[in-house]
Amino acid sequence: MAYSIVGVGSSWGGLAAMSKLLGALPANFSLPIVVVQHRSRDSDRLLAEILQDATDLTVSEIEDKEPLTPGTVHIAPANYHVLIDDGFLSLSLEEPVRFSRPSIDVMLSSAADTYGPEAIGVVLTGANEDGAQGLSDIVKRGGCALVQDPRTAEIAIMPHAAVKAVPSAEVLPLEGLAPRLIALSRKRAKVRARKAV
Amino acid sequence: MAVPVAEAPSSGAEPDRQSFKPDLERIEIELLLEGIFRHYGFDFRAYAYASIRRRLWKRIEEEGLSSVSALQERVLHEPEMMEKLLLDLSINVTAMFRDxxxxxxxxxxxxxxxxxxxxxxxxxxxxxxxxxxxxxxxxxxxxxxxxxxxxxxxxxxxxxxxxxxxxxxxxxxxxxxxxxxxxxxxxxxxxxxxxxxxxxxxxxxxxxxxxxxxxxxxxxxxxxxxxxxxxxxxxxxxxxxxxxxxxxxxxxxxxxxxxxxxxxxxxxxxxxxxxxxxxxxxxxxxxxxxxx
Missing domain, CATH: 3.40.50.150 (Vaccinia Virus protein VP39)
Structure with missing residues (x-):
């Protein structure tokens, strides 16, 4: 079973980190990427434009029921949660989680619920603890967890919380994340023993 | 700075009750929504799946239950539980001159x-x-x-x-x-x-x-x-x-x-x-x- 999706979350300091990460991925990267970057309620499409300037991948600000597309960076719009469904994305105005909407936890948990061992979750720099729960859900369901090394993060709180919640997560310096994602995208996921029902 | 890169398997945690059985979970959720529709008349059967699943699990966890089927039993037999779930499932976010x-x-x-x-x-x-x-x-x-x-x-x-x-x-x-x-x-x-x-x-x-x-x-x-x-x-x-x-x-x-x-x-x-x-x-x- 190969990986099917990458979910990436970032907060404070995320714009620079996300630009660097996405900028190091090739245009033919084979997985869809869903990005939640915390942002103000009223912010517009500028984030998508900035990230588009940084990467060869196609950047798209998510519209409801948008299909997941390989090599596309699907960005959570301001003030909506993003839920990963089977092959597409749904938006929701459910209440903020840990004061955040979009919430990294909501996005990553839905990746875990839908894609299980085929999901990769990545947590980058940030000044809160969003993402830790979602990353933990991904690992519980057999998926793969990557965390930016807190020592290379502009603000270490978020990656710290992620590592604390998921001690088995791979901790990599920012510049190590893209090569690892490329390798994972080519690799077959660990074969999970099928449990007898 | 260099950090040792562990090639360790990333799924160290023990799979718990949330172990990945999406097909079975889907059956349970569809049965619950069908039951709600036939017993109470509220039709959530064609609601966006990922979102409804998330909200059902919030209620399941809040009630200290461990599966959608367990919630189904409570919801079908206790109208008060249906009331609670109805609140969970309705989202009424709005504002004057929104956008x-x-x-x-x-x-x-x-x-x-x-x-x-x-x-x-x-x-x-x-x-x-x-x-x-x-x-x-x-x-x-x-x-x-x-x-x-x-x-x-x-x-x-x-x-x-x-x-x-x-x-x-x-x-x-x-x-x-x-x-x-x-x-x-x-x-x-x-x-x-x-x-x-x-x-x-x-x-x-x-x-x-x-x-x-x-x-x-x-x-x-x-x-x-x-x-x-x-x-x-x-x-x-x-x-x-x-x-x-x-x-x-x-x-x-x-x-x-x-x-x-x-x-x-x-x-x-x-x-x-x-x-x-x-x-x-x-x-x-x-x-x-x-x-x-």
């Missing part, structure tokens, strides 16, 4: 069209507690169109409709609404439209003179008139694609030719077969005109 840019664009691009009609029929589908209905009424009044307009404001939920009718909104949100109103191109002082009363902001009752609040279920009910404008913002995002498409047929059938359909700012017709029937007016706002 001010939309109202600004509506004034610039839709109002001139409406001026050409002797009588204007508007359907606000999924109006929730009514904030956006009052916003539209204010806009129409300021543009001199209110007296020849009728707004049909509908929602599935009778409780929120009662609140919409009352027209009392939290005072503490008036600052935010005033900011929205100004950015939406408001022409007067926002405080002229309400008085502080009953611990809230009571809106001018003349604003609802031409508003009909009524219960309507987008999932099961049919068209009830022909409209010049249909507003349905951030309602269809909770439906799956099949139900969205069904509701779009309903909207299409309910719109007069050259009528205007308004969706939420992150909703689209791109993935719908009705896309070709509409032209988008003034993108990026999601205002579409029926052209065929």
């Amino acid at each position: 001010p840019g939309f109202y600004q664009t509506f004034r610039e691009h839709v109002v001139p069209l409406l001026r050409t009609y002797p009588f204007i029929r508007i359907w606000h589908a999924g109006c929730s507690t009514g904030e956006e209905v009052y916003s539209m009424a204010i806009l129409l009044r300021e543009e001199g169109l209110y007296d020849r307009s009728r707004i049909y404001a509908t929602d599935i939920n009778e409780v929120v409709l009662q609140r919409a009718k009352a027209g009392i909104f939290p005072l503490e949100r008036m600052q935010e609404y005033t900011d929205n109103y100004i950015r939406a191109g408001g022409k007067r002082s926002f405080s002229e439209y309400y008085t502080a009363k009953y611990g809230g902001a009571l809106f001018d009752q003349a604003l609802t003179k031409n508003v009909v609040f009524s219960q309507h279920n987008l999932v099961t009910d049919r068209s009830f008139s022909e409209f010049n404008v249909i507003l349905c913002r951030n309602v269809l995002i909770y439906f799956d694609k099949t139900l969205q498409s069904k509701v779009h047929s309903l909207f299409y059938d309910s719109l007069a030719m050259f009528g205007v359909l308004v969706l939420g700012s992150k909703e689209t017709l791109r993935f719908m077969s009705h896309e070709d029937c509409y032209q988008q007016i003034a993108p990026p706002e999601k205002i579409f005109r029926k052209v065929r």
